Amino acid sequence: MTEQKISIAxxxxxxxxxxxxxxPQWVVKRRIEAFATYQDLCDQPLDPEEFRRIxxxxxxxxxxxxRSGNATENAADQFATLMVDRGEFAGHVAHVDGTTIRSELNxxxxxxxxxxxxxxxxxxxxxxxxxxxxxxxxVQTDADRFSAWHAAFWTGGAFxxxxxxxxxxxPLHSLIGLAQSGAADFSHTLVVxxxxxQATLLEETSSADPKAAGLHMGAIELLVGKNARLAYVQLQxxxxxxxxxxHQCGRVERDAALQWTVGALGSKFSHVHQDVMLDGRGSDAxxxxxxxxxxxxxxxxxxRQAHKAPNTHSDLLYKEVxxxxxxxxxxxxxxxxxxxxxTDGYQRNDSLILSHDARVDAIPGLEINADDVxxxxxxxxxxxxxxxxxxxxxxGVSRDEAMHxxxxxxxxxVFDRIPVELVRETLSQTVQTKLGFGNEA
Amino acid sequence: MNxxxxxxxLHVKVGETPILTGVNLEVKQGEIxxxxxxxxxxxxxxxxxxxxxxxYEITQGKIEIGGVDLAELDACERARLGLFLAFQYPxxxxxxxxxxxxxxxxxxxxxPERKEGENLMPMREFRTELRETMDQLNMDSEFARRYxxxxxxxxxxxxxxxxxxxLLKPKFAIxxxxxxxxxxxxxxxxxxxxxxxxxxxxxxLIITHHERLLEYNxxxxxxxxxxxxxVETGDASLARELHENGYTEVRKRHPEEAAxxxxxxxxxx
Numbered sequence: 112m113t114e115q116k117i118s119i120a121x122x123x124x125x126x127x128x129x130x131x132x133x134x135p136q137w138v139v140k141r142r143i144e145a146f147a148t149y150q151d152l153c154d155q156p157l158d159p160e161e162f163r164r165i166x167x168x169x170x171x172x173x174x175x176x177x178r179s180g181n182a183t184e185n186a187a188d189q190f191a192t193l194m195v196d197r198g199e200f201a202g203h204v205a206h207v208d209g210t211t212i213r214s215e216l217n218x219x220x221x222x223x224x225x226x227x228x229x230x231x232x233x234x235x236x237x238x239x240x241x242x243x244x245x246x247x248x249x250v251q252t253d254a255d256r257f258s259a260w261h262a263a264f265w266t267g268g269a270f271x272x273x274x275x276x277x278x279x280x281x282p283l284h285s286l287i288g289l290a291q292s293g294a295a296d297f298s299h300t301l302v303v304x305x306x307x308x309q310a311t312l313l314e315e316t317s318s319a320d321p322k323a324a325g326l327h328m329g330a331i332e333l334l335v336g337k338n339a340r341l342a343y344v345q346l347q348x349x350x351x352x353x354x355x356x357x358h359q360c361g362r363v364e365r366d367a368a369l370q371w372t373v374g375a376l377g378s379k380f381s382h383v384h385q386d387v388m389l390d391g392r393g394s395d396a397x398x399x400x401x402x403x404x405x406x407x408x409x410x411x412x413x414x415r416q417a418h419k420a421p422n423t424h425s426d427l428l429y430k431e432v433x434x435x436x437x438x439x440x441x442x443x444x445x446x447x448x449x450x451x452x453x454t455d456g457y458q459r460n461d462s463l464i465l466s467h468d469a470r471v472d473a474i475p476g477l478e479i480n481a482d483d484v485x486x487x488x489x490x491x492x493x494x495x496x497x498x499x500x501x502x503x504x505x506x507g508v509s510r511d512e513a514m515h516x517x518x519x520x521x522x523x524x525v526f527d528r529i530p531v532e533l534v535r536e537t538l539s540q541t542v543q544t545k546l547g548f549g550n551e552a
Numbered sequence: 553m554n555x556x557x558x559x560x561x562l563h564v565k566v567g568e569t570p571i572l573t574g575v576n577l578e579v580k581q582g583e584i585x586x587x588x589x590x591x592x593x594x595x596x597x598x599x600x601x602x603x604x605x606x607x608y609e610i611t612q613g614k615i616e617i618g619g620v621d622l623a624e625l626d627a628c629e630r631a632r633l634g635l636f637l638a639f640q641y642p643x644x645x646x647x648x649x650x651x652x653x654x655x656x657x658x659x660x661x662x663x664p665e666r667k668e669g670e671n672l673m674p675m676r677e678f679r680t681e682l683r684e685t686m687d688q689l690n691m692d693s694e695f696a697r698r699y700x701x702x703x704x705x706x707x708x709x710x711x712x713x714x715x716x717x718x719l720l721k722p723k724f725a726i727x728x729x730x731x732x733x734x735x736x737x738x739x740x741x742x743x744x745x746x747x748x749x750x751x752x753x754x755x756x757l758i759i760t761h762h763e764r765l766l767e768y769n770x771x772x773x774x775x776x777x778x779x780x781x782x783v784e785t786g787d788a789s790l791a792r793e794l795h796e797n798g799y800t801e802v803r804k805r806h807p808e809e810a811a812x813x814x815x816x817x818x819x820x821x
Binding site: 496497498499501502503504505506507508509510511512513515516517519520521522523524527547 | 603604605606626627628630631632636637639642643645646647648653656657660661664667668669699700716720
């Protein structure tokens with residue numbers, strides 16, 4: 112089959128895309144509806160609260176296309192994956208330019224009813240699960256034009272389903288890769304943990320070619336059932352020519368726990384909408400963010416901790432470092448519904464600004480409708496303290512190395528919250544690599 | 553061969569304010585010098601200027617170690633030449649473990665040509681030395697796993713400075729009020745620690761208000777600073793005298809500097 116490049120920016124493109132998919136009618140129907148929603152939403156302004164600090168003029172959808180056919184052999188080898196070689200995984204799913212290139216799961220887990228595969232396979236193998244959970248509970252198609260666009264064009268992604276009371280001892284790995292210049296990836300991550308299940312999914316995004324421009328219009332849905340435990344990590348490590356948009360939503364049921372770690376290192380521009388919803392009494396969510404922007408990168412995160420039930424707990428810590436002319440925007444909100452008494456919500460954002468021309472906007476927010484809650488937020492921003500640098504230098508450490516040590520220490524406080532050593536090491540390694548190039552502050 | 557730390561006619565200003573107005577001092581390896589003087593006389597300024605703090609601008613005079621002029625050297629290069637400053641207010645560096653920091657420091661000091669990313673001292677060797685040194689200073693090994701000065705008490709911070717001194721083995725150590733703000737037990741611990749470390753290989757300049765540190769580390773020379781100058785130099789008995797009687801007599805003997813001192817205070821206020 113020859114490769115076909117399909118425009119993602121036109122109705123003709125969408126028709127051509129559908130023609131390549133060969134999917135069941137219910138999937139096609141949902142896509143068509145989503146595309147109609149997308150067209151409607153394109154005519155409407157974006158939510159100013161979320162988008163006012165973001166300049167989308169440099170983003171030109173016509174520059175990107177979805178590829179069909181021609182899944183490159185051994186495509187996974189092109190990627191310097193950060194995690195694969197470091198740990199033992201119970202399963203792997205990998206996508207390159209929206210095409211599934213790997214999908215494996217330990218047979219023992221398969222026998223226990225665990226599903227870990229590409230969403231494309233899941234449509235035919237487990238249609239009932241996909242129908243039930245795909246963009247029905249967490250990310251809403253009509254949230255904004257990006258979510259609708261994603262719902263129309265989604266191209267595979269990792270699907271994890273863990274049945275009741277099944278505990279995965281080893282983590283699972285998912286790679287989302289972009290290889291060819293101008294490729295658009297609409298991959299979707301869907302995780303469903305039934306009651307009492309436990310799993311860890313480590314996902315990374317990566318570019319095969321450091322110079323290839325690309326687009327990721329993604330979505331993540333994490334559904335954590337009663338008393339279940341999910342640790343999910345996404346390490347966004349695209350090259351610096353990728354536009355990254357994502358709608359991400361975790362829903363946590365009664366007495367369940369979600370630990371969600373975000374690494375934001377790559378991309379030219381990214382905007383991520385991250386919702387954590389504490390739906391069940393006693394549910395708990397910890398959100399960790401490690402962001403490091405250099406050169407002219409612009410990274411934007413809109414985070415929401417929504418407490419929808421009593422006795423819920425959320426704890427968000429984002430730490431970001433900006434250097435050169437980079438910019439980071441974080442807008443965080445804790446929402447507490449009237450019913451969610453005895454809520455304990457916390458959000459904190461610390462940023463370190465390494466260069467004169469780098470900039471951070473960190474805006475925390477609270478919206479509380481219950482009267483018996485404890486919600487706090489904090490945001491700090493500052494430069495590396497010259498006294499810290501002098502202290503290091505007085506111990507024989509050069510100025511550059513001192514700066515690096517201080518930055519690593521700054522991130523260490525988030526790493527300390529991450530129980531998976533593999534993730535700590537990977538993040539720390541990535542930060543070190545990134546510290547090593549670009550202009551020194 | 554014994555090296556010399558030589559300070560010649562040193563003038564230093566901070567911003568537009570001149571603080572040191574001609575300091576002369578020579579410290580040889582193996583010697584202990586005490587530097588005393590009232591608050592604001594310029595003792596800490598001298599310490600920072602020696603270390604190469606960028607806020608302290610040298611406008612005249614020079615500093616040499618073993619004949620090498622420090623003027624163009626930054627703090628890191630000075631440290632690698634063998635200079636050490638125990639800070640009066642050691643900074644906190646959150647997220648950086650004491651052990652990791654010390655290993656980095658020791659690797660740079662012992663291999664002054666080292667560039668970032670090059671080999672560190674082998675872990676096993678470092679751990680052994682760290683453990684032995686901490687034992688010697690009666691420090692709990694738990695210290696090494698904490699973040700540098702993060703949540704440390706005043707006494708713990710000062711002990712951390714002494715630990716660094718012990719590991720880095722400088723040719724010249726300046727102790728800037730290492731005994732201030734400590735209770736008497738902590739002063740004793742730090743004083744004993746220093747006494748164990750100083751020897752023929754180390755020249756020590758102790759800046760202090762108290763005499764406790766000097767009891768354990770008897771100075772061969774005591775210098776008194778007033779209004780940015782060393783106005784008197786004596787032996788250990790001068791330190792005792794100052795401790796007992798304060799600076800009134802010194803001021804009487806040096807009315808010119810004492811007058812300047814008043815003027816500076818007015819400016820400062």
